[in-house]
Amino acid sequence: MNQRESLPTGLPVSRDAVDDPVAATADAHAAEPQAPQQTSAPASPRAMGQSHIHESARAQVAGAAHYIDDLPEVKGTLYAAPILSTVAHGTLNSVDASAALGLPGVRGVVLSSDVPGDKLLAAFAHDEPVFAVDTVQHIGQVIGLVVADSVMQARRAVRAVKLDITPLPAVLNVHDALQAQSYVLPPVFVRRGDAATGLAQSAHRLQGAFEVGGQEHFYLEGQIAYALPLEQKQWWIYSSTQHPGEVQHWVAHALGIDNHAVKVECRRMGGGFGGKETQAGHLAVWAAVAANKFGRAVKLRLDRDEDFMVTGKRHPFAYEYDVGFDDTGRITGLKLQMAANCGFSADLSGPVADRAVFHADNAYYLSDVEIASYRCKTNTQSHTAFRGFGGPQGVIVIEAILGDIARALARDAQDVRMVNLYGKDAADGRNVTHYQMTVEDNILHALMPQLERDANYRQRQAAIAAWNATSPVLKRGLAITPVKFGISFTATLFNQAGALVHVYTDGSVQVNHGGTEMGQGLHTKVAQIVADELGVPLHRVLVTASDTSKVPNASATAASSGTDLNGRAAQFAARNVRDNLASFVCGLDGCGAGAIRFEGGQVISPKKVRAFDDVVKEAYANRIQLWSDGFYRTPKIHYDKATLTGRPFYYFSYGAACSEVVIDTLTGESRVARVDILHDVGHSINPAIDIGQIEGGFVQGMGWLTTEQLVWNDKGYLTTHAPSTYKIPATGDIPQHFKVELWPEANREDNVGGSKAVGEPPFMLAISVYEALRNAVAAGREVGSDAAAPVVLTAPATAENVLRALGKLGA
Structure with missing residues (x-):
């Protein structure tokens, strides 16, 4: 397939949220009629470019999709709970677990002395202990574990552990x-x-x-690991992780064994957002060390408060x-x-x-x-x-x-x-970044004016100025901000991926790749890519759990590169099988391999049309290989870490958002009234999933900048460690007018299906909300204040911080 070939995409999507009387009063434009949401594209023999549902959607809705805490537990499984530091910085003198050990069901305590391998985690900087040894470095640092016959027995016993810590000065x-x-x-x-x-x-x-x-990441599924000791010092680790390969390495390092003795599996996560890239490894190591000590399977799941206190x-x-x-x-x-x-x-x-x-x-x-x-x-x-x-x-x-x-x-x-803006091309000399990468694909000179027109930006600015001149309490603000986001791991070695494709004798297809599914639809997109490469219906392709025993040394699913890397590796693996089948059919029909087409569940040669399933059966009977691996490494990238110069990114993803807000200058409360987004995903592999990622990323970014406030007190204690005090956006915070459209141009680089990454770039579109809030604050400052002075608005723009920016609270 020609990767620059145009693929069908979903139509622009508009999305209306629930009515909000405050926003409706403040925004005369919010009542404009909106087009119905487009959730699927017209029928097509191709899987790519169509809005297929997420591969686990039905199972998730039915409660039949398994997460780690849903898996059947082996007989004799024990449960661990963490012992947490109560001091931000101090000398750890002793851990007295005698009272805990006397409680029902308690099997023992695990401390640093129980780690058979390196006492430091196998992290990049090698600067973090598995368990605290001589000092503690923050409130919530894990000092050890209590292991018991049940979860609640372990958690009750932790409260009986007494810590002797001498406080030291804390930064x-x-x-x-x-x-x-x-x-x-x-x-x-x-x-x-x-x-x-x-x-x-x-x-x-x-x-x-x-x-x-x-x-706070606030994933729905908290951090969890389940460690099962197997025969001959082998291990099976279930981990809710974005990086199974790193978990494998960390567990082996802590146990003092080879990587090949550790298998890490992850079918899906209930959200990750980066919080399970490295820090899921901590849970796996802790559970494995406990399982090693007691010779029994051990499960460790943090509750929400513990997750807040322990994780970064x-x-x-x-x-x-x-x-x-x-x-x-x-x-x-x-x-x-x-x-x-x-x-x-x-x-x-x-x-x-x-x-x-x-x-x-x-x-x-x-x-x-x-x-x-x-x-x-x-x-x-x-x-x-x-x-x-x-x-x-x-x-x-x-x-x-x-x-x-x-x-x-x-x-x-x-x-x-x-x-x-960066220049449109090299002619004006304004297209090289400060880190010496040439910007070759800048579409913002066209994209931003298009959004400006679509969102009626100039007319609304005039209307908002008139509103603010006559409204003493409610002030409105409007802003357009763009994003240019580099796609690739900045650590160049991670820009590689592997995959396996197995075609079975009934014509069904199984795919395994090194990426992980955390709800973002990676497995769905990879299945679409493989289905098109083999020309089979999408329902014939199954993507299985991420597994270090199948695809080794896989990179983290991060940096928005999951589909770029793993999708292309799976495509290459499927292409190898397809080529084997094409050569076989050519031998039967006496034609060149290039004359064979795979589409619609059929294999088409100049002489005959055969069902894919029949070709597979016949190929097997003739001893043709029906499985293959695939490998992909991102081209063109290079990067000098010492000077921070080079080409760290394969390409850029672009987009822009126009956001309108209203603030109450008496209370500091704010509301996002309207959002219009025009975003670049290249030729979308799955428009519905991509639009969902854009919406979700934007709302998560909006939460970062408006409501999600982390507060540590003067002792270093995180006081906002539960949903009661830490506020992520809820349904009522969704803008009344929320319109997302996709830029139609394909990726100018040779990326899978002409697509672009979508996971992270939309997050930064929410900065338009922050800038709109600063504009509203500028309109609401006291008469006689310097209109040209910078608006200092600490993010998140909570009511308190908005009032402070308005000059109505002290510093």
Whole structure:
């Protein structure tokens, strides 16, 4: 198949949420009639390009889709509960479990001394213990486990364990970490041109500072692992993980055995969002160490409060900037400092902070720029991957800077953004990033004006200005922000994938690949790709559980690369089988292999049309290989980690969102009233799934910037550790008008089906909500305040933070 070939896609989709009287009053446009949602494309013999339902949807609705806690347990299974540190930083003097050991059903306690292999996890920086040894580094650090005959017995016994910890000074925020030069990894500096000269020669100049908070992953299925010891020191680990290969390596490392003795399996996760890329490995190691000690299968599942206290979040960031610009708003010099709160260990903080540096330009050319990236060590949970993987923390700062520039010049921010975009081509010399990658596929010069027209941006801006002039309490804001998101792992070695395709003698097809299914539809898309490659109906293709004993050394399902990597590997595997069958049929009919077509469940040669199933049976009888492996490595990419220069990304995904908000200047409460999105997924493999990912990513990003506030007190205790105090978006927060349309152009790079990644880029479209809120705040500031001054709005924009930005609360 020609990968540049046009594939049918779903029509643009509009989606109406429930009525909201506040938003309806504030938004005269929200009552416009909307087109019905398009959930399926016209019938086609092809599977790709059609809105097929998720492969597990019916089973999930019926409660028949198995997650790890649903699996039958082997006889004698024990259950573990974690012993957590109660001090942010301190010397661990002793663990007294005598009272716990006397409780019914308790089998024992597992501590660092019970780890048979390395006492440190096999993480990149090798800086995190399996269990706390001599010191504790944050409240909620796992010191050990209590193992019992039932879950509740283990959890009750944990409360009886007494810890003797001598407190030590703790670093609890990035500002103290910067002052103490407390880092998990050395700072990184990236420069292009001469920022100091550019600033000095600029017609205008602004300085500012602000912060964005972290975010809890809040997956529906919490962290869980089930470790089963097998014969001859072999292991079977069920893990809710985005990276089975890493879990395999970590467990083997902690047990002191070879990787080949550990099999890790994951059929599906109930959500991951990056939180199960590395940190699912902790649970698996803890369960395996306990199972090794007691010689019994052990299950470990964190409850929601424990999950909050133990696991890392999205990295909170603090920013300082100094920007110069001309009369049009074009940036002529920028100095930017980004300080990431990494928690107590490195985890994935290095590549997260690197990606924030890579995306500090977002869609804009920076001629003279200097970026300092600090990876701060604090005594909190070790923060980790989260959808966007540092990209959102990079994108938001440049969007905030451009919003401040627009206010300083009294210009529309859309015009300021357009004048700063990367060039359309190489002719104007404005298409090379600050990390020396050429932007070859910029579609934003067409996409953003299209969204502007579709969303009636200019007319609505005028209407909002008139509204704000006469409305003393409710103020509205509107903003368009784009996204340019790089697709590939910045660690180049992870850009590889393998797959197996088995065709059975009845013509049914089984696929196994190295990716993991967390609800994002990866298995569905891979099945579509394989079905088209073999020309069989989609229902004949089954994708099985991710399994390290089938596809070894698989990369994490992350970086939005799941379909790009695993889909192409599966396609290659299926193509090998197809070619075997084509050669066989050519031998029967005396024709060239290129004359054979596979489509509609048939194998078509110039002489005869045969059913696919019949060809398979006949090929088997003639000893033709009916299974194959496939391997794919992303082309063109290279990256020098020492200098942060090169081509770390295969291509960019683009999009833009226009968001309208209303705030109550008396209470600080806000509402997102309307959202229009135009997003680039190339030629969609499955439009319904892609639109769902765009909607879900946007709403999750909206939650990060509006309601999801993580609060640590002055002792380092996370006070927002349950749904009662941590607020993710609910159905009532969905905008009344929520319209998503897909950009029709294929990926210009040779990607599977002409598609583009969709998992992470839409998350950053929600930055339009943040910018709209800042515009509403600017309209609501006290009369006589400096209209050109930057709006300092700490994210998330809770009611308290909105009031603070309005000047109605203290700092």
